[in-house]
Each structure stands twice: as structure tokens, then as C-alpha cells.
Amino acid sequence: xxxxxxxxxxxxxxxxxxxxxxxxxxxxxxxxxxxxxxxxxxxxxxxxxxxxxxxxxxxxxxxxxxxxxxxxxxxxxxxxxxxxxxxxxxxxxxxxxxxxxxxxxxxxxxxxxxxxxxxxxxxxxxxxxxxxxxxxxxxxxxxxxxxxxxxxxxxxxxxxxxxxxxxxxxxxxxxxxxxxxxxxxxxxxxxxxxxxxxxxxxxxxxxxxxxxxxxxxxxxxxxxxxxxxxxxxxxxxxxxxxxxx
Ligand code: FPP
Numbered sequence: 677x678x679x680x681x682x683x684x685x686x687x688x689x690x691x692x693x694x695x696x697x698x699x700x701x702x703x704x705x706x707x708x709x710x711x712x713x714x715x716x717x718x719x720x721x722x723x724x725x726x727x728x729x730x731x732x733x734x735x736x737x738x739x740x741x742x743x744x745x746x747x748x749x750x751x752x753x754x755x756x757x758x759x760x761x762x763x764x765x766x767x768x769x770x771x772x773x774x775x776x777x778x779x780x781x782x783x784x785x786x787x788x789x790x791x792x793x794x795x796x797x798x799x800x801x802x803x804x805x806x807x808x809x810x811x812x813x814x815x816x817x818x819x820x821x822x823x824x825x826x827x828x829x830x831x832x833x834x835x836x837x838x839x840x841x842x843x844x845x846x847x848x849x850x851x852x853x854x855x856x857x858x859x860x861x862x863x864x865x866x867x868x869x870x871x872x873x874x875x876x877x878x879x880x881x882x883x884x885x886x887x888x889x890x891x892x893x894x895x896x897x898x899x900x901x902x903x904x905x906x907x908x909x910x911x912x913x914x915x916x917x918x919x920x921x
Contacts, residue, residue, distance in 0.1 A: 683897035685850035687731035688724065689872065691864055692717065693856030694880030707751035712882035714759050718766075723886040725770055725804045727893075731846045732806050735864050739779070739813030753787060756810065760790040764797055771803030777842045778812030779820070805846055814866030817842045821867075843868055851896045853889075855881045873899045 692713055699709030717734060724732045737752055767774055776791040783791075791810075821840035825832050838844065848868045854860075857878040861869065875892045877884070902910050 682727075682893065684728045684893060685873075685896055686729070687733065687847055687849045687851075688729055688893075689733040689735075689849035689852045689865055689869070690720070691735045691852075691854040691856075691862060692881040692884075693854060693858060695882060697856070698880045698882040705751075706748050707755070709882060710748075710752060710755055714755060714763075716882050716884055718763065719885060720889060721767070721772060721804065721806055722770065723889055725772065727890075730804060731849075732804060733777070733809065733843065733846070733849060733865070734807070735809045735812065735862075737778070737810045737812070738863060739811060739816050740863065742782075742811075753784070757787055757790055760794050764794050767794075767798055767806070768801065771801045773798045773801040773805050775805065775807045775845065776810055777807050777817075778810045779816055780811070782811055807843060807846065809864070812842070813863045814861075815863060818867055837867070841867055848872065850901075851875060851892065853877070853892050855879050855884050871901070871903055873901065 695709030695713040696706040697709070698712060699706050702708075720734075721732060736756070741752070742749060764774070774794050776795065780788050780791065818837070818841070820842070821837050822832060824840045825836055830836055843865070848870070849865060849872045852861075852865065852869050852872040853875045855877055857876070859876050865872070873896050875895055877888065877892065879888055900907060900910065
């Protein structure tokens with residue numbers, strides 16, 4: 677491997693934090709920050725597709741976000757509906773397959789239909805999988821997986837839980853990015869991030885562009901991923917992070 681070759685993570689997960697602060701700094705309503713956040717997400721999806729990332733998972737609305745002011749919650753719901761209508765043709769042309777991950781039962785019938793349609797329309801795409809976590813929480817996911825197994829009378833093991841989780845269609849994230857300066861996971865991918873490399877940046881999500889994503893990927897490329905083993909066992913020189921076969 678040449679020293680300039682980039683190690684591109686197969687799966688990147690992102691906590692897109694900082695929209696509210698971005699808007700408040702500009703004396704704008706918080707929803708304006710979320711709108712700008714959709715622009716940043718669009719650019720990020722495009723860049724991931726271009727550089728060969730295969731899966732992108734983003735946290736768009738957490739189980740706990742219902743506690744925000746009603747105006748912001750309804751703004752986020754409207755934004756989702758608008759983004760679905762506007763972005764799906766573009767995702768389609770870029771070969772992006774979209775999945776929505778989370779508890780749909782609390783969403784309106786109109787939003788639920790929009791999710792199903794977007795998934796169906798992009799189902800044949802293979803360039804990039806985009807998982808949008810909406811009304812999602814890591815604890816919800818573990819609980820729903822366990823409930824599913826209990827209902828089927830299946831034993832609960834790591835492997836069976838793994839298969840019942842909402843992200844069973846993709847491998848675990850290699851790199852988990854959080855923008856906005858906070859140093860926590862906030863109930864995102866609690867099960868799947870067991871061995872993800874974590875990257876925190878103070879940059880607010882609306883300002884997280886392709887160059888910022890490249891910086892995060894370069895940092896990831898310098899990590900040594902050991903998955904519980906020693907450096908010697910992994911057998912890679914320090915500074916590389918290829919998973920031992
Ligand atoms: C966290 O920033 C961000 C969210 C709760 C929403 C993230 C949503 C998007 C980026 C838009 C994409 C959405 C859809 C509907 C596809 P924050 O509001 O907590 O920011 P703060 O920490 O500065 O207050």
C-alpha cells in the first residue's frame with residue numbers, strides 16, 4: 677500500500693449535531709438550521725458515493741427529540757416530507773438506496789407512506805446504502821430485537837440479536853462521526869458501534885463539507901483497529917487499520 681492511498685471506511689455513521697446553534701448564531705429559527713442540515717447531508721451523500729463509501733447511516737430524529745418544542749418537532753416532520761419529495765429522484769440518479777430505521781408507529785400515515793415509497797423507488801440501487809435513523813434510539817433497537825426473538829420463541833444470543841436488529845442489512849459502522857463538539861453517543865447505534873472508530877469535531881453539521889469528511893476519513897486511516905487483539909496478532913504496521921482476514 678502506498679503511503680498516499682486512502683483507506684475508505686465501508687460504513688460511516690454520523691450524529692449530525694449543531695443545526696440549532698448554527699441557526700441561533702445567525703438569529704434564525706432552529707428549523708432554518710435543520711434545512712441547512714439537509715443541504716449538508718445531500719453533499720455528504722454525494723461525496724460518500726464518489727469516494728467509494730458503501731453505507732452511510734445518519735441520525736435525523738431520535739426517540740428523545742419528541743421532547744423538543746412542538747414547533748421544532750413539526751418542522752422536522754415537514755422537512756422529512758419535503759426532503760422525500762425533493763431528494764428521491766436525485767438519490768435515484770446517484771444509485772443511492774434509502775432505508776428508514778426507527779419506530780414508525782408514532783409517525784403520521786402520510787409520512788409513513790412517504791418512507792415506504794422512497795424505499796420502494798430506490799430498492800434497485802447499489803452504489804450507496806443510506807440509512808436514515810428517524811424516531812430511532814439504540815435502546816429501542818435492542819429492545820425491539822429482543823421482543824421479536826421472544827415472540828418467535830428464539831433463544832437470545834449475540835448472533836440472533838444481531839440478525840433481529842434494525843440495521844441487520846448492513847455490516848457495523850467502521851467510523852462514527854459526531855459534529856457539533858459534544859463528546860457522547862446520545863443513544864445512537866449502541867449495539868453496532870461496539871468497535872467503531874469514534875471521531876468528534878467541533879464543526880457544526882451545516883458546515884461539515886466534503887473536505888471535513890475527508891479529514892475524518894484521513895484520521896480514521898491512521899487508526900489501528902485491533903478488535904480486542906494485540907498489534908502483533910493484527911499483523912499490520914502501526915498506522916494502518918485493515919481488518920485481519
Ligand atoms: C441535531 O442538531 C440535529 C437534529 C436533531 C436533526 C438532524 C436533522 C438533519 C440534519 C436534517 C435531515 C433531516 C431529515 C428530515 C432527513 P441540534 O438541533 O441538536 O443542534 P444544537 O445542538 O446546535 O441545538
